[in-house]
């Protein structure tokens with residue numbers, strides 16, 4: 001079998017070496033003596049030490065990822081942390097994608113120009129930092145992280161981490177791709193192994209074949225409805241079964257992308273022929289052939305099925321299109337029941353804006369199938385969509401190709417406004433002129449995430465997600481009550497029924513080459529200086545956090561007791577705040593402003609226990625900090641769900657938070673808190689959440705903190721006797737070191753990180 005091949009067409013010094021991965025895996029095979037699942041093969045072939053403990057849900061795997069990826073909002077902090085730790089180089093190949101900072105206002109070209117005016121100092125900083133650290137940079141307008149990664153860097157059997165929760169998109173090309181916080185990224189870039197609790201592995205067995213209006217998106221929308229937003233927590237979703245071979249590579253990427261919405265560590269498909277075709281189409285034939293040589297290692301072993309921790313069955317042949325939402329991605333409704341559900345719930349029936357694209361659904365196939373619906377409507381004389389329609393291509397490669405092949409002009413003919421190849425409304429970076437804040441309205445998108453306020457900052461916007469085909473079809477009618485499978489559209493006095501969508505998964509004439517999208521790092525980087533303007537309100541060096549004083553933490557106020565969903569959007573809002581990602585003090589003014597206060601059901605209205613006055617959360621935290629008074633947050637279930645946003649942890653630390661005590665945590669946020677030296681604790685008895693109130697004071701007896709040993713919390717009511725509660729923590733030895741040193745970065749700088 002052949003020796004290594006280049007990992008991509010852009011880096012001359014990074015390689016795929018399946019033979020080496022195989023030999024690491026063989027060590028594990030000889031130990032476990034059982035057939036392996038595909039996800040296990042990928043993880044185990046990247047072990048730093050293949051003789052380490054391996055127990056799902058218990059052991060911490062120490063892994064050597066092949067790559068690291070980041071975007072222009074998260075990369076700022078990554079570089080600032082690398083600089084703060086005194087590093088000058090990166091030990092693992094990394095790329096940065098400039099996709100998050102472009103605000104959607106008018107249309108793509110104009111918006112990109114405006115964004116340059118607004119973000120020049122940040123993009124210049126990233127350009128200089130990428131050059132300094134030897135990192136490849138995808139320039140503004142080149143495309144969205146996950147699409148560009150799929151087009152250029154993902155490969156079967158590979159392991160990548162990325163500072164974005166939709167990094168798992170690359171599972172569509174059989175890569176194990178995991179969303180992490182910036183702290184984990186810094187570890188890997190510094191040459192340390194990446195540590196993660198060994199996930200469980202859930203199998204999703206696909207049988208049959210999609211037909212009619214059903215799409216890959218509907219597979220994951222259905223799955224989200226079956227397992228809920230917490231259903232994948234601590235697990236990898238591994239797809240298997242005969243239905244897998246019927247899907248396109250980009251369709252599988254859509255499914256893996258939205259695995260983030262069920263809290264999965266990642267999602268992954270085994271290597272298939274459609275992945276081979278995609279690699280060839282994206283000019284990576286050498287990798288495609290190489291993967292075929294090692295194909296046995298790029299799929300689960302025969303007879304391994306009994307090793308799944310759980311199996312979920314989905315029959316593609318009978319799958320209906322779904323629409324999920326509003327306000328949560330696991331509220332799944334089949335299209336046949338959707339109109340009735342809308343009426344019963346009193347959701348706004350009129351679609352105010354329909355949006356297609358984003359990293360989830362902006363492939364050539366998606367755009368082609370969406371355009372086929374538009375073409376059908378135009379053929380029947382329909383002049384335009386009944387509501388505003390926006391189109392976000394996933395990358396310049398896609399945009400250029402669908403411009404050449406005609407899909408873009410078809411979508412424009414029905415009124416589609418082509419936005420920049422960037423996140424825009426998906427991350428709330430959307431200057432929405434058409435809807436006053438607070439007004440109830442419905443939007444329908446082919447995006448992935450639909451928490452309140454996510455897209456336009458308006459908590460009254462009911463955001464629904466569906467396939468791009470369905471979004472375009474429903475935009476023609478302009479109402480959520482329209483079912484294109486059973487209802488007719490009207491043009492004048494004639495009516496017609498739309499044909500089911502159709503379209504190729506790959507362009508028959510190949511993808512149209514792009515130019516000026518990528519900045520290659522220079523060979524000689526010694527004289528490059530990283531640019532941080534001293535008077536910037538966007539960029540600020542991160543000073544080290546103080547080390548723990550070694551004592552129990554006593555008499556701490558509760559900053560806020562949150563209720564229900566406290567997503568990372570609620571802890572550190574995006575939208576207009578995105579621009580402060582490189583300036584910790586400024587962005588901290590959004591701390592927890594979206595969280596619901598359990599005491600009064602209001603947002604950003606809490607009582608300052610020192611003054612008794614009602615105030616905003618960030619301002620109150622600053623007042624406690626100014627008095628050297630550490631505080632805690634009490635959280636509900638799955639605290640920090642949603643994204644890898646490390647500012648959600650950094651801000652808590654920066655403004656003086658000592659601990660977050662919750663019923664349960666989302667995985668990435670919990671790790672992020674640990675990295676920043678904040679204790680993440682859970683109630684041993686979940687119902688104790690009810691016994692703690694915002695006017696109580698808290699002691700945490702952490703002086704002798706040790707692995708696997710619960711901590712005692714003393715709760716001191718204002719009037720009444722103190723009482724004790726027991727708290728779990730999940731810190732291992734290394735993580736306790738982070739807590740003691742004040743942060744993982746401090747431990748690394750001191751050389752106590754391992």
Ligand code: F3S
Pocket residue numbers: 099144145146164166358359360422423426427448
């Ligand atoms: Fe961007 Fe939305 Fe994807 S924010 S990376 S397009 S999930």
